[in-house]
Amino acid sequence: MKKIVILTGAGMSAESGIQTFRDADGLLEGHNIMEVASPIGWENNKNLVLDFYNKRRAQLLEVKPNKGHKALVLLEKKFETTIVTQNVDNLHECAGSKNVLHLHGELLKVRSSINENLVYDWKKDLKIGDVCAENHQLRPHIVWFGEAVPMLDKAIEITSKADILIIIGTSMQVYPAASLINFIKPNTPIYFIDPKPSMEESQYSNLTIIAEKASIGVVKVVNELIG
Structure with a gap:
């Protein structure tokens, strides 16, 4: 075969x-790339990053x-x-x-911010305080700029x-x-x-x-x- x-x-x-993830001017839905799609952005403003992906996750659940x-x-x-x-x-x-x-990566999954092997299916909003089995904050299961x-x-x-x-x-x-x-x-x-x-x-x-x-x-x- x-x-x-x-x-x-x-x-x-x-x-x-x-929506296409990256606009012609290098923005991600109005955000600077490094603000919402990099480890540095995550460290600087977790709430902004979580809000960005929560909105995209909600959008995904509405389309076919x-x-x-x-x-x-x-x-x-x-x-x-x-x-x-x-x-x-x-x-x-x-x-x-x-x-x-x-x-x-996958928008409908999240993972531990420390142990990348702890991955979970996720359809609701991800918030500060949502943690993995090892009690570490969960993050979007997305490969950000600068990551392998x-x-x-x-x-x-x-x-x-x-x-x-x-x-x-x-x-x-x-x-x-x-x-x-x-x-x-x-x-x-x-x-x-x-x-x-x-x-x-x-x-x-x-x-x-x-x-x-x-x-x-x-x-x-x-x-x-x-x-």
């Missing part, structure tokens, strides 16, 4: 109503997967399919995808075995996720789906660009692959 690896970014979930998410599920019937996502939402899982690797990406090695291993790579809704400018394309086998077919693609087909002899939003482009590629 052929292996398909799918790399998804913010454009995958935008049509579901999830779009046609793009649902179309990807169909690939599992014919291929060994793995989704490697930069997104912190759970919309791939809600759509029915079984094998999803979250590079940047724990799942990167696994993502590289998976991508290196891909027979087909599909890239959806990402600028390919956020590292280390953007570097995954460099680990595919030679001549691996690549599909890049984005309404404003940041790559050109001349960059890779095996690259096909679909300049469409996810709900349209993903359906086209899936229909082509499953025949």
Whole structure:
């Protein structure tokens, strides 16, 4: 069975109503990046950070997967399919995808601020005073700027075995996720789906660009692959 690896970014979930995490001017929903997405920001103002993620968590609970998410599920019937996502939402899982690797963490989980192995499912607001089993303050289960990406090695291993790579809704400018394309086998077919693609087909002899939003482009590629 052929292996398909799918790399998804913010454009995958935008049509579901999830705001893109990072604006063109480098702000996160009006906040400076370092204020709400860094260890320094956490140490300086935990209440601000918690409020930021509480609002995003509440928003996530109000939205649903779009046609793009649902179309990807169909690939599992014919291929060994793995989704490697930069997104912190759970919309791939809600759509029915079984094998999803979250590079940047998960919004509906929290973890100990001291012991990163203590991770809990979480759907309500997270507040000062919410602690782990070891009595340490809980924090969002998000990979912040300046922190290591724990799942990167696994993502590289998976991508290196891909027979087909599909890239959806990402600028390919956020590292280390953007570097995954460099680990595919030679001549691996690549599909890049984005309404404003940041790559050109001349960059890779095996690259096909679909300049469409996810709900349209993903359906086209899936229909082509499953025949």
